Every structure is written in structure tokens, then in C-alpha cells.
Amino acid sequence: MTQELWTAVDRYITDLFVPPDPVLDAALQTSATSGLPPHNVSPNQGKLLLLLAKIQGARTILEIGTLGGYSTIWLARALPTDGRLITLEADPKHAEVARANIARAGLTDKVELRLGRALDTLPQLAAESRDPFDLIFIDADKPSNPDYFAWALKLSRRGTLIIADNVVRNGAVVDATSNDASVQGVRRFNELLAAEPRVSATAIQTVGSKGYDGFAIAIVTADQ
Numbered sequence: 001m002t003q004e005l006w007t008a009v010d011r012y013i014t015d016l017f018v019p020p021d022p023v024l025d026a027a028l029q030t031s032a033t034s035g036l037p038p039h040n041v042s043p044n045q046g047k048l049l050l051l052l053a054k055i056q057g058a059r060t061i062l063e064i065g066t067l068g069g070y071s072t073i074w075l076a077r078a079l080p081t082d083g084r085l086i087t088l089e090a091d092p093k094h095a096e097v098a099r100a101n102i103a104r105a106g107l108t109d110k111v112e113l114r115l116g117r118a119l120d121t122l123p124q125l126a127a128e129s130r131d132p133f134d135l136i137f138i139d140a141d142k143p144s145n146p147d148y149f150a151w152a153l154k155l156s157r158r159g160t161l162i163i164a165d166n167v168v169r170n171g172a173v174v175d176a177t178s179n180d181a182s183v184q185g186v187r188r189f190n191e192l193l194a195a196e197p198r199v200s201a202t203a204i205q206t207v208g209s210k211g212y213d214g215f216a217i218a219i220v221t222a223d224q
């Protein structure tokens with residue numbers, strides 16, 4: 001099995017299930033031309049996020065890690081008219097590209113981008129008396145994943161869906177001795193998720209145009 005084949009199959013799947021979309025295509029295009037890293041979810045993964053948000057009936061979504069707003073647009077499109085998404089981004093340049101992409105998508109009224117390191121903006125968010133989120137997507141710096149999971153729980157209710165990207169890292173996740181801080185962050189996150197009595201969770205390996213990685217998915221089963 002090769003990257004070439006995974007990419008070809010992703011193209012086959014995307015051609016079938018994800019028709020060309022000027023807004024999403026422009027989001028990827030402007031992200032690339034602005035020099036953002038190609039760390040966005042793939043088109044069929046974006047569609048999966050939309051489907052999960054719809055299945056969840058999500059009216060409020062929190063995203064940690066915006067980049068150019070590609071996954072943001074997919075998730076926000078799953079929201080009802082009065083739905084809201086807050087997305088957290090530390091890099092001003094990424095935020096600027098994302099804001100333009102969100103505006104082009106006509107989602108400015110639904111999406112609020114908060115600029116700042118998530119470990120600074122999450123406590124602010126938690127201090128505002130707001131209802132818990134229906135869905136939380138964790139996709140920022142991986143060494144902070146254990147902290148993001150703790151904040152996600154604080155911002156959850158029974159029934160909240162928590163999704164984390166990049167929990168397999170090309171298989172490196174099985175290396176307990178890895179000295180890669182991202183691998184250790186993801187390992188610790190997976191362990192916390194597995195041991196947490198307030199959630200029911202699993203992880204799924206994925207291959208595709210973005211290589212070999214995976215998603216973790218958890219439902220909050222207890223009141224917070």
C-alpha cells in the first residue's frame with residue numbers, strides 16, 4: 001500500500017461524494033498561496049466532519065485550530081440558521097486568511113474567530129457564562145492535546161461530541177519512547193480519553209491524500 005494509491009482512492013471518493021465547491025476550493029487555494037502549511041483536513045474528511053455535526057444536531061461548535069478555515073467552513077455548514085461556531089487560532093496570518101475564507105463562504109454571522117493561544121482563550125471562553133458546546137473539534141498544536149481535552153470536558157455537557165484529529169501520526173503513536181512532543185501529546189491525550197469515566201471513546205486509523213493518521217471520537221456520557 002502506497003501514498004500514491006491512497007491519494008488515488010481519495011480522489012475517487014472525493015470525485016464521487018464531494019462535488020467541486022468554489023468556496024472550499026478558494027479556501028484551499030488562498031491557504032496555499034498565502035504559504036499556510038497543508039495541514040487542513042482532506043475534502044472527504046471535511047465532509048465527514050459535516051456529517052458528524054449533522055448527526056449530532058450540533059447548534060454550537062468549538063474548534064481549536066483554525067488554520068485557513070477549511071474545516072471551519074465544513075463544520076459551520078452543518079449548523080442550523082441560528083447555529084454558532086467559535087474557532088481558536090494563535091497565528092495572526094492564519095487568522096487573516098481564515099477570516100477572508102469565512103467571509104467568502106458567507107459564514108461571518110455564524111463563525112467567531114478568536115485570535116490567541118488556545119490555552120489563553122479557552123479559560124476566557126469558560127469564564128463567559130455560555131451553554132456548553134454540542135461538538136468540539138481539537139486540531140491545533142498536538143503537545144497541548146491533554147490540556148485541550150481537559151478544557152473540552154469543562155465546556156461540555158452530557159451528549160457533547162469531542163473529535164480530535166491526528167491521533168495516529170503515521171503510526172508513530174505506538175512508540176512510547178518517541179521524543180517527538182507531538183507524539184507524546186497525542187499518546188497522553190489518547191490515554192486520558194481512554195481512562196476518562198465521563199466519556200465513551202474510540203480512535204480510527206485513516207489513510208488518504210493526507211497520509212496515514214487517525215481521528216479520535218468521544219461522546220460525553222456524564223453531566224459536567
Ligand code: SAH
Binds near residue numbers: 067072116139
Ligand atoms: N482545523 C484546520 C487545521 C488546523 S492546523 C483544518 O483542518 O482546516 C493547526 C492550527 O493550529 C494552525 O493554524 C496553528 O497555527 C494553530 N495553532 C497552533 N498552536 C496553537 C495554539 N497554541 N493555540 C491556537 N492555535 C494554535
Ligand code: DHB
Binds near residue numbers: 038039040041139165
Ligand atoms: C499537522 C497538524 C495537523 O492538524 C494535521 O492535520 C496534519 C499535520 C502537523 O502539525 O504536522
Ligand code: MG
Binds near residue numbers: 165166
Ligand atoms: Mg489536523
